[in-house]
Amino acid sequence: MEYMSQEGYDKLVAELHQLESVELPKVRDAIAEARDKGDLSENFEYHAAKREQGRLLSQIRFKQRVLEFARVIDTKQLGSDTVGLLTKVEMTNLANNARMSYTIASPHEANLREGKISIKSPIAQALLGKKPGDVVEVRVPAGIQKLRIESISL
Numbered sequence: 001m002e003y004m005s006q007e008g009y010d011k012l013v014a015e016l017h018q019l020e021s022v023e024l025p026k027v028r029d030a031i032a033e034a035r036d037k038g039d040l041s042e043n044f045e046y047h048a049a050k051r052e053q054g055r056l057l058s059q060i061r062f063k064q065r066v067l068e069f070a071r072v073i074d075t076k077q078l079g080s081d082t083v084g085l086l087t088k089v090e091m092t093n094l095a096n097n098a099r100m101s102y103t104i105a106s107p108h109e110a111n112l113r114e115g116k117i118s119i120k121s122p123i124a125q126a127l128l129g130k131k132p133g134d135v136v137e138v139r140v141p142a143g144i145q146k147l148r149i150e151s152i153s154l
Helices: 005-033 044-068 122-127
Strands: 002-004 070-072 086-091 098-105 116-118 135-140 143-153
Touching: 002 005, 005 044, 044 070, 044 143, 070 086, 116 122, 122 135, 122 143
Parallel strands: 002 070, 098 116
Antiparallel strands: 086 098, 086 143, 135 143
């Protein structure tokens, strides 16, 4: 079961619709066009289009599977007293006093540019269930980081 926000669910549905209704028909047209050119054994366009079709079908199946097991979380029922899924955490790295802010998101919504980290990441795992003022130690590839939670919000 995958828990996610309504925004993440809607985005996944839109991506699936794009793949099924736009991308896949383009590839099928390319296969038909390449097939009309004759000998398929040496037809590069045909083989490239078939590979692309396989890649698209794989993406479609993956997104369908994620949506099949997705559960949208009602953010109104979430509390902001402890760190959990869809909470925004402001924290300080105690080694260099750098402040950072992340939203804990499902793995399918994680995007560092948007400040969303996966709930399965080491930092999120260390933060889960903690409260403002708590200090956590996180093992990251660069070593161990000490982080102090400053605030939690939705």
